[in-house]
Amino acid sequence: MKIRTRYAPSPTGRMHVGNLRTALYAYLIAKHEGGDFLLRIEDTDQVRQVEGAVDIINRTLADTGLIPDESPDKDGGVGPYVQSERVKAGIYDRYAKELIEKGEAYYCFCDAERLASLTQVVDGKEISVYDKHCLHLSKEEVEEKLAAGVPHVIRQNNPQEGTTTFHDELYGDIEVENKELDDMILIKSDGYPTYNFANVVDDHLMGITHVVRGNEYISSTPKYNRLYEAFGWEVPAYIHCPLIMGEDKKKLSKRSGHSSYEDLIEQGFLPEAVVNFIALLGWSPDSNEEIFSLEQLVKEFDYKRIGRSPAVFDYTKLRWMNGEYLKAMDAETFYQGAEKYLKEAITKDLDLKHIAELCHTRIEIWPDIPDMVDFFEKVPDYDVSMYTHKKSKTNPEIALKILEEELPLLEAQEDFTNDALFDMLKSYSAEKGIKINTALWPVRTAVSGKAVTPAGASEIMEILGKEESLARVRAAIEKLKAES
RNA sequence: GGCUCGUUGGUCAAGAGGUUAAGACGCUGCCCUCUCACGGCAGAAUCAUGGGUUCGAUUCCCGUACGAGCUGCCA
Numbered sequence: 065m066k067i068r069t070r071y072a073p074s075p076t077g078r079m080h081v082g083n084l085r086t087a088l089y090a091y092l093i094a095k096h097e098g099g100d101f102l103l104r105i106e107d108t109d110q111v112r113q114v115e116g117a118v119d120i121i122n123r124t125l126a127d128t129g130l131i132p133d134e135s136p137d138k139d140g141g142v143g144p145y146v147q148s149e150r151v152k153a154g155i156y157d158r159y160a161k162e163l164i165e166k167g168e169a170y171y172c173f174c175d176a177e178r179l180a181s182l183t184q185v186v187d188g189k190e191i192s193v194y195d196k197h198c199l200h201l202s203k204e205e206v207e208e209k210l211a212a213g214v215p216h217v218i219r220q221n222n223p224q225e226g227t228t229t230f231h232d233e234l235y236g237d238i239e240v241e242n243k244e245l246d247d248m249i250l251i252k253s254d255g256y257p258t259y260n261f262a263n264v265v266d267d268h269l270m271g272i273t274h275v276v277r278g279n280e281y282i283s284s285t286p287k288y289n290r291l292y293e294a295f296g297w298e299v300p301a302y303i304h305c306p307l308i309m310g311e312d313k314k315k316l317s318k319r320s321g322h323s324s325y326e327d328l329i330e331q332g333f334l335p336e337a338v339v340n341f342i343a344l345l346g347w348s349p350d351s352n353e354e355i356f357s358l359e360q361l362v363k364e365f366d367y368k369r370i371g372r373s374p375a376v377f378d379y380t381k382l383r384w385m386n387g388e389y390l391k392a393m394d395a396e397t398f399y400q401g402a403e404k405y406l407k408e409a410i411t412k413d414l415d416l417k418h419i420a421e422l423c424h425t426r427i428e429i430w431p432d433i434p435d436m437v438d439f440f441e442k443v444p445d446y447d448v449s450m451y452t453h454k455k456s457k458t459n460p461e462i463a464l465k466i467l468e469e470e471l472p473l474l475e476a477q478e479d480f481t482n483d484a485l486f487d488m489l490k491s492y493s494a495e496k497g498i499k500i501n502t503a504l505w506p507v508r509t510a511v512s513g514k515a516v517t518p519a520g521a522s523e524i525m526e527i528l529g530k531e532e533s534l535a536r537v538r539a540a541i542e543k544l545k546a547e548s
Numbered sequence: 549g550g551c552u553c554g555u556u557g558g559u560c561a562a563g564a565g566g567u568u569a570a571g572a573c574g575c576u577g578c579c580c581u582c583u584c585a586c587g588g589c590a591g592a593a594u595c596a597u598g599g600g601u602u603c604g605a606u607u608c609c610c611g612u613a614c615g616a617g618c619u620g621c622c623a
Contacts, residue, residue: 375560518583
């Protein structure tokens, strides 16, 4: 049998990384076996709709490469793929009525006030269990209220005795007492189905074989099974994925600042790195490999190896992984991505491609670039203590002396390329009988004003050019004189 | 509160009834080096806890603790 999985998001805003990972796993499970991956929009909550959210979903899936085989834009014969449209087609209503006829569901006319009287506060949390009040309404009473247009919902009728067991591919068999199963609402008073009901109906109608979803749905799954059984439908394979937590070990929230895919992209991460990283949050391959393209993941992904315990989202490791992707880029591709950030810091006419290459092995995310190269634009204010460096055997006094000796040499230097400059400075140090480091440290500091730079003294000067380099060295000499 | 699930270094994690308990990020040190980074090498650091079962348990079972999820006309 061909595997069919689906990603069924609600269009309520940005895509949470937990949802993205669920989508990824659903995609991988299907594609690993050559199956179908579908996208279904679950817009049954008319209040929480966010305009443009469907676009975000489409764009995110396109960017990450999780291309659905069937979706609202690509009918595969089991559409529509948007639940609000399915509501209009009367699909849920029809099935809910079927359940009522079978005694597995019933109309409920209880108003908000009565429902409120049922709630109680335990440990500061509001808990409400419906008391089956309307289950006992006679057929005539129901007809009467319906005819009178009394607002109503349709609830599932769960038994009070016995147990229900369902099987999860990862967690095994899970059994619960039926009395724990509340009579959840199937159809809301506005006529829309709840997630729980629409999900079951649509997954069946769309031929979904493996239901991949977050762990938070485990406790409602027994109720799903009762629905499938009431309809006489085959129960799909369930794969409940463990949750992704923030550093605080709580469910990753917006407060973390990186809970959504869009946040991460804005922060300068690459889509491939994000996908790679979240794939490894809760799943591990057979090998020791860690860097995987989507194609490789499709090949390697065995859902049996998905873990059962929650995973903390480690931002630092994501940064490392992003850096690995950056390093693997060829120079041209890297420059394409880096250009915008280089221009944030540099307006002068300098060799940006050359500067980009200096950053290539030194950054983890794009926004690391500006701070690293800003000195090319202008020497920052710095303290002369920066001339003190133990290993290079320098301090402000020594640096002043060396720079004064090197200045005329630099002025006389015709060839301002990296190699030529280095050779010149090297022979200078040899002549003076000092360490090459002692000759280089003062210049590098003088031309950069930084303790750490993405290049050595000679390479920086090559990029800066003779005129600017000399100006900077002269300025440094003045600064050292003034502050000594 | 009830129900359900989970617990291997700081984090992601492999693993198996008997192992020196992999690997990665991070951290520390060393090497390389015109600083830094890259790269290379080395190191510190883990089986929540109490009972069983067993010749032997971190691995199997039960309890406890801790954590999480659910307990919505949200998904």
